[in-house]
Amino acid sequence: MERTRWYKDAFIYQIYPRSFYDSNGDGIGDLRGIIGKLDYLKDLGIDAVWLSPCYKSPNDDNGYDISDYRDIMDEFGTLEDWKEMVAGMHERGIRLIMDLVVNHTSDEHRWFQESRKSKDNPYRNYYIWRKGKGKNGKKPPNNWTSRFGGPAWTYDDTTGEWYLHLFSRKQPDLNWDNPEVRKEVQDLVRYWLDLGCDGFRCDVITYISKREGLPDGKFAIGLVGDEHFTHGPNIHAYLNELNQKVLSHYDCMTVGEAAGVTLDEAALYTGESRNELDTVFMFEHVTCDTYFQILPRKFSLPRLKKIFSKWQYGLRDRGWNSLYYENHDQPRSLGRFTGDFGTHRKEAAKMLAVSIYMQQGTPYVFQGQEIGMTNCPFDNLDEFQDVLVKYVRDVLGRFEFLIRPIVLNVLRKRARDNARTPMQWSSGPQAGFTTGKPWMKINPNYKDINVEEALEDPDSILRFYQKLIAFRKNNDIIKYGTYKENYPDDKQIYCYERWWHGEKLFVICNFANAEVPFRMPKDLSFECCDLKLHNYGYDRPKIADCILRPYEALVYVIK
Ligand code: TEU
Ligand code: CA
Secondary structure, eight states: OOOOOGGGGOOEEEEOGGGTOOSSSSSSOOHHHHHHTHHHHHHHTOSEEEEOOOEEOOOTTTTSSOSEEEEEOGGGOOHHHHHHHHHHHHHTTOEEEEEEOOSBOOTTSHHHHHHTTOTTOTTGGGBOEEOOBSGGGOBOSSOOBOTTSSBSEEEETTTTEEEEOSSOTTSOBBOTTSHHHHHHHHHHHHHHHHTTOOEEEETTGGGSOOOTTOOOOOOOSSOOOGGGTTTOTTHHHHHHHHHHHTGGGTTOEEEEEOTTOOHHHHHHHHOGGGOSOSEEEOOTGGGTTEETTTEEOOOOHHHHHHHHHHHHHHSTTTOOOEEOSOOTTSOOHHHHTTOOOTTOHHHHHHHHHHHHHTSSSEEEEETTGGGTOOOOOOOSGGGOOOHHHHHHHHHHGGGHHHHHHHHHHHHHHHOTHHHHSOOOOOSSGGGGTOSSOOSSOOOGGGGTSOHHHHHHOTTSHHHHHHHHHHHHTTOHHHHHOEEEEEOTTOSSEEEEEEEETTEEEEEEEEOSSSOEEEOOOTTOOOSOEEEEEETTOSOOOSOOSEEEOTTOEEEEEEO
16 A cells, blocks of 8 residues: 555644534534535535544543444434545545544443453453552552543542543543553554544544553642653554554554654654654644643743744654644634734734644644634633533632632633634524534624635635635645744744745744834845735735734745
8 A cells, every 4th residue: 555645735624523513403513514514624625624533432521532432422423424424525535534542441431341340350451450559558559640630540449449541530541551452443443444534633642651660750730740651661662563553554644642742752753764653743832822731821922933943944854744723622823822813803813824834744724713713701610511621620629719710711711612612604593503502602703703704705714714725735835845934033923934946935924913014034035926825915916125014924935
């Protein structure tokens, strides 16, 4: 099987199925809902869909807790619906990337149900069980914390031992050191590829290999234990094995979710000769406005640019980047990376698109980003649905009321719920998402921000995305060109160029909601120059010293 590496030319659209489109009025998005919107996706021009988990799940973490890897969640439909969905995608030239969540299962998975029954159950070693510390073993085996807060261990009465869960207690970690577990994963990956899926987004894949002996982690604020399971001792061997046994036999692609990944590690994961993953999601830019990855920190453009440039220069010829601002775990990018955009929502959203999608790598757009959806003005803590928020509230316990306004304020900025409010299709009831009662709050701004409106407006964010995606298609400068940043210290302007065989792409982005003077770089000489993308009506035909308008963004091809 020849691997065509089609992902280098692909624009990928992420669907969070629960919030995309509800076909049957139960208030929950579903696969038939996706089928109903395939033409919308085709018109947008995207090449592939990354679908967040749609497998059977008790939904403690909205499908990231899987109880059966080979079947579809009841609320989302059936395997037949899935097949129809894939066929419909393929007919339209759209590939499907499934979410592969194999660091952990649900505690309701049959393997775990068996595993907890007795110490000699054949499935016992599928998970990570340990005796506790202290008198009677009533203290957790080590000090690792769950990514959702609290200890990463839960005590189980039946056998008097603890099991490890790096996420919620309903998400027990699989034991990848057990060859049977790795075989199970290979089999289920093959199962979906044989059914027609085109690749995988590998959930928290950097956590699957834990250090032998599970030593205590060093003291840290928030997350403890990281150094013993992020890029753990056998990670590269396990990924190489999965690749050689299964992935390499298909023309598929993989993208690993890689929180904490460094440039050198990313090169190891994605180097083409290493046969592990094709690409990874790094996290540096989406943590550049946080403290301890949790608390909000003032956004700084130079800090963001430094991260972009580090990855553009650093992974060149050594691996392959992923380009994203949003996903189902991140707050919305508008406002976050633009400051208060006031009346310039459209310009700001288009500028953000230019700022990232002219870089080298595989671009991702998250549902709603293409119409400029924003964070949701949640009114109180009960409106949040995310298991992560429930954990936070658990930890605060009866002290919650003391700091409730602060918590609400932080969550409004940072909560994952911001990305998960239903897709805004129209200005009609429930934003056209459902005819029933939506499973989660709809952002009240849907009357102004919705797909219907965007399709009618020739100047909409959506129309701009269509143009940008079409421009990017089969564009060798964007795909292969070298990257060079201008004015790295500028606090308002992000300016970079890409160069390939005598042609140059020149990108100017004003991140400020204000007029900002721009000076042309001295070494820029050219004979002809073509304005390809502009969020202010294509009226600056030449690159020249000028005053950039609020959030103005320009892309030129020059020769
Ligand atoms: O995310 C892993 C992860 O690193 C995030 O959960 C992060 O810790 C969190 O967003 C705090 O910012 C993946 C999935 O994308 C996420 O939805 C799941 O909840 C998680 O794994 C567990 O499967
Ligand atoms: Ca439904």
